[in-house]
Amino acid sequence: MPERAKLDFIFFDAGGGHRAAATALKDVVERQGRPWDVRLVNLQEVLDSLDIFRKLTGLRLEDVYNTFLRKGWTFGSGPMLAAMHLVIRLYHGAQVRLLADFWRPAPPDLVVSLVPNFNRALFEGLRGAGAAAPFVTVLTDLADYPPRFWMERQPQHFICGTDKAVEQALAMDHPLERVFRVSGMILRPRFYEPVEVDRAVERVKLGLAAELPTGLVLFGGYGSGAMIEIARRVARCSRPAQFIFICGHNQGLVRALEAERLPYPKVVEGYTTGVYYYMKLADFFIGKPGPGSIGEALLMRLPVIVERNAWTLPQERYNAEWVRERGVGLVVDSFRNVHQAVDRLLEPATLAGLQANIAALDNRAVFEIPEILERLLRS
Numbered sequence: 001m002p003e004r005a006k007l008d009f010i011f012f013d014a015g016g017g018h019r020a021a022a023t024a025l026k027d028v029v030e031r032q033g034r035p036w037d038v039r040l041v042n043l044q045e046v047l048d049s050l051d052i053f054r055k056l057t058g059l060r061l062e063d064v065y066n067t068f069l070r071k072g073w074t075f076g077s078g079p080m081l082a083a084m085h086l087v088i089r090l091y092h093g094a095q096v097r098l099l100a101d102f103w104r105p106a107p108p109d110l111v112v113s114l115v116p117n118f119n120r121a122l123f124e125g126l127r128g129a130g131a132a133a134p135f136v137t138v139l140t141d142l143a144d145y146p147p148r149f150w151m152e153r154q155p156q157h158f159i160c161g162t163d164k165a166v167e168q169a170l171a172m173d174h175p176l177e178r179v180f181r182v183s184g185m186i187l188r189p190r191f192y193e194p195v196e197v198d199r200a201v202e203r204v205k206l207g208l209a210a211e212l213p214t215g216l217v218l219f220g221g222y223g224s225g226a227m228i229e230i231a232r233r234v235a236r237c238s239r240p241a242q243f244i245f246i247c248g249h250n251q252g253l254v255r256a257l258e259a260e261r262l263p264y265p266k267v268v269e270g271y272t273t274g275v276y277y278y279m280k281l282a283d284f285f286i287g288k289p290g291p292g293s294i295g296e297a298l299l300m301r302l303p304v305i306v307e308r309n310a311w312t313l314p315q316e317r318y319n320a321e322w323v324r325e326r327g328v329g330l331v332v333d334s335f336r337n338v339h340q341a342v343d344r345l346l347e348p349a350t351l352a353g354l355q356a357n358i359a360a361l362d363n364r365a366v367f368e369i370p371e372i373l374e375r376l377l378r379s
Contacts, residue, residue: 005036005109005377010122012043012115017292021114021140021186028189028366034374039108043115043122046102050091092121099125107131110377114138114186116145116315120152134376138369140186141291142322144168145315159372161185161291161365162322180372184363185295192299195280202281208242208265213346215243216282216302218275218293223250226307226335228257230286235263236339239346242266244278276300284345285329286338288312289319294329299363303354304329305341327357 007029011022019042026038088095095118103126110133113122123135135156143164144150151158151169157178158169169179200210208214215234217227227245234243242265247253249271257268269278275296279285285297289306297304308320308331323329330341344350 003035006106007036007038007373008041008103008108008111009038010041010043010111010113010115017140017290018114020188020292021138022112024186024188024366025112025114025138025369029370031189032370034370043118047095047098047118050094050098088117088121095121096124096128100128103129103131108133110134110136110373112136112138112373114140116141116150117148119150119156120148120154123152123154123156134379136373136376138186139165141165141315141319142185143318145318149315157376159369161363164318164322182365182368182372184361184365185291186366186369187292187295187299187363189366191276191296193276195276197277197280199281202277206244206267206281208244208267208281212265213239213241213284214282215241215284215286215342216246216278216297217243217286218246219248219287220290220293221248221271223247223253224288225253226288227253228260230335230338231257231260231262231266233336233339234342237342239343240264241342241346244269244282246270246272246275246278284342286335286342289316289323289331291316291319294319294323295363298328298358298361301355301358303345303351303358305332305338305345306330307332307335309333326361328354328361 009022009026011018013019022040026040029036029038099121107129108131111122111126113119113136119137126133126135136159137150137156138159139150139161141150142162146168151172153172157180158174159180159182160166160169161182161184166179166181170176203214204210217230219227227247231243231245234241244267245257246269247257251270254268254270279297279300279302282302285302285304287293287306289308289312294304294306304323306320306323306329308317312320320331324331330345332338332341345354
């Protein structure tokens, strides 16, 4: 291993979770003082000249994806994903050439991909640049959505946060020594830092009741129109509760929720870097089954209520199954029934069982992965 190893962490901004995972991992590497020079590489920028979606619509692929999420246009996303894979395959050769040109002047010692869909092109581009560096894919979903989403049949390494993902890699005949199991999803180090707050005092500061059960409603960095329906539906709860709504960059959603006349105390927040603070004040979480949101909520010991139906993104459907299998939350077919789920979750016996299952989890993945990368560099 060189005195200072060069590592490239590959991300893009489709959905936001990939950049967050790459940044969190780089942050931990630096905190641990490892002798590595880590470069964050936005794959969209490397392949920008090939972005057929921008040529057709004027928007980058990641912007198209984020627009669909923001508008809630996810029904039928399975066929849409298949069409995207077709476009990726059509431009595969050109992608490999661009990536080889990118890496050829200064080949890295190790490449870590935190993105799906492009791992074959990334691997072949790295080899095309003459680099023998290990290629590692870190799944930022709880499982793969085959074919050709996260996992490819090529000599590389995988880092998986669930037994399901490990089983999928082994079923593709990847050798066990190339498949690593960590204890969960990559989460930002800040969520591991102690936040000593007086919940009752902080709730009152925000205009909430000091002791009322509190739900946190969160749908990623751009919010979702579903939050308005949730706000109205939970007004039907038979058990008293109050809610914090975090809308991200969606100021229209902030205004709409602030204008809602609701019979319970509420807080409406736009974009914030203090999600961990609001989670500290909450008792449970409501949102889409994104791996990052679920992981953060569970790390903060919040049972989750998520939705799984035809509008759920294909790669996130297993996440809802995992929530049900592990007994760490409730899964609804539609948020039209969210008030019933809240009532059920707040039943003392149900809540105690969910909290006990959550307490048994110990996700330290973001601190475990650098150790794996160290081993790969030394080998």
